[in-house]
Amino acid sequence: xxxxxxxxxxxxxWPMFLRGAGVTLLISIIGTVIGAIIGLIIGTIRTIxxxxxxxxxxxxxxxxxxxxxxxxxxxxxxxxxxxxxxYYGSLMLFNxxxxxxxxxxxxxxxxTGAYTAEIVRGGIIxxxxxxxxxxxxxxxxxxKTMLYVVLPQVVRNILPAIGNEFVINIKDTSxxxxxxxxxxxxxxxxxxxxxxxxxxxxxxxxxxxxxMTLTVTRILRLIEKxxxxxxxxxxxxxxxxxxxxxDHVANKIGKRG
Amino acid sequence: xxxxxxVQHLSKxxxxxxxxxxxxxxxxxxxxxxxxxxxxxxxxxxxRCINLLEKPNGGKIIYHGKNILDNxxxxxxxRTKLGMVFQxxxxxxxxxxxxxxxxxxxxxxxxSKEEAEEVAMKFLKVVGMDQYINAKPNQLSGGQKQRxxxxxxxxxxxxVLMFDEPTSALDPEMVGEVLSVMQDxxxxxxxMLVVTHEMGFASEVAxxxxxxxxxxxxxxxxxxxxxxNPKEERTREFLRRIL
Numbered sequence: 001x002x003x004x005x006x007x008x009x010x011x012x013x014w015p016m017f018l019r020g021a022g023v024t025l026l027i028s029i030i031g032t033v034i035g036a037i038i039g040l041i042i043g044t045i046r047t048i049x050x051x052x053x054x055x056x057x058x059x060x061x062x063x064x065x066x067x068x069x070x071x072x073x074x075x076x077x078x079x080x081x082x083x084x085x086x087y088y089g090s091l092m093l094f095n096x097x098x099x100x101x102x103x104x105x106x107x108x109x110x111x112t113g114a115y116t117a118e119i120v121r122g123g124i125i126x127x128x129x130x131x132x133x134x135x136x137x138x139x140x141x142x143x144k145t146m147l148y149v150v151l152p153q154v155v156r157n158i159l160p161a162i163g164n165e166f167v168i169n170i171k172d173t174s175x176x177x178x179x180x181x182x183x184x185x186x187x188x189x190x191x192x193x194x195x196x197x198x199x200x201x202x203x204x205x206x207x208x209x210x211x212m213t214l215t216v217t218r219i220l221r222l223i224e225k226x227x228x229x230x231x232x233x234x235x236x237x238x239x240x241x242x243x244x245x246x247d248h249v250a251n252k253i254g255k256r257g
Numbered sequence: 258x259x260x261x262x263x264v265q266h267l268s269k270x271x272x273x274x275x276x277x278x279x280x281x282x283x284x285x286x287x288x289x290x291x292x293x294x295x296x297x298x299x300x301x302x303x304x305r306c307i308n309l310l311e312k313p314n315g316g317k318i319i320y321h322g323k324n325i326l327d328n329x330x331x332x333x334x335x336r337t338k339l340g341m342v343f344q345x346x347x348x349x350x351x352x353x354x355x356x357x358x359x360x361x362x363x364x365x366x367x368x369s370k371e372e373a374e375e376v377a378m379k380f381l382k383v384v385g386m387d388q389y390i391n392a393k394p395n396q397l398s399g400g401q402k403q404r405x406x407x408x409x410x411x412x413x414x415x416x417v418l419m420f421d422e423p424t425s426a427l428d429p430e431m432v433g434e435v436l437s438v439m440q441d442x443x444x445x446x447x448x449m450l451v452v453t454h455e456m457g458f459a460s461e462v463a464x465x466x467x468x469x470x471x472x473x474x475x476x477x478x479x480x481x482x483x484x485x486n487p488k489e490e491r492t493r494e495f496l497r498r499i500l
Binding site for chain 2: 052128130131133134135136137138139140141144148149152153156229232233234235236
């Protein structure tokens, strides 16, 4: 009977499931955050206006070329293949034996970075040109304009897309089992080896994945609401007449009538 | 009086089109200069060239005796000396009213938060928006946004305040509140350069009116001269059309 197996497996192996879920969550959280930061940096670099200085323009072209290669390569190849190439490649070519956890976070980060770079670029393009001009007009350079005016708006606007990336990451960290990162899929596989049943452990794993993704989406919605701030604002009470001129008062009365 | 900005032989192309042709004019300290003319005559482009939002193709812009079109000149520092008020307000959407007025002071002029807030409150009072410091730009009416934008520009304590058609995007009933703030500022001795379609404002407030037509300054003089005794035929025709 399936149900008895179901509960028996939970009873016996819940610490393994929990550890797996923890590793999955850890890798996807850190990977998404680092990936988003990579994306923001690349998006900012890619929107630097061309300089008049020939030398600077040359450097910018080279940097942009490298960034384009990065984005295209990591968007254009599967993460499961990247994991193999990076993990075993660094071992064979450079003799670096990466910590598995570090390797997992590294791969998820640069993969997410490649995707968010494009999301950020779209977000920057969608910010009104007037915001850039106003920032320039009060003397901000490109870096300050981006840091204090544009990127805060971009972050708010791309948050739903970043949330999407986060959910995808929670699910896609399962491919890291090919380099034996002990995330949820890897743990579940080990359990199937112990109990010689496949359906029940993976059914449990799928429920855990679903709980994680649903929770994350809800939390992100809350963060979005928090960032939007209150819908109303307080008018600071004060001496109205100090600032009102007769024409203002007339205006207000006119509007009500 | 001392010249603050002197524009010499300024020219600007957009592709093949020559938008500004050999523009020469000066703004003196304490002066209110209004630039009028029909759409497409290059008024806004001239203003945007002066604070380098558009890069001029030729000529000089002399600011306190230095040509700021020299490559060595620090563009960003120069821009802090020129306030700019836009047609579309362009308040920073991610900040509330007070932060809009302090962010430039803190991040560009390196003032402390307390000092910046004090300065901002002073100018928010001037424009009558000191009660709305917690509001976000999207919670304000057009006229209120424009008044905050004026306070933001003033908070940088610029030498010249430039207005690019500040009332053109406003509902008619809100034009008055913005114009009356501008009028007060003009009386207080602030140097102002105003591109406007409000002929009443220009004739009342301006010390000098510049009429532009097809990328050149067609006529320049006191409001009295321009509005009552225009010398040029095209000035006369423009005024006939608009008044």
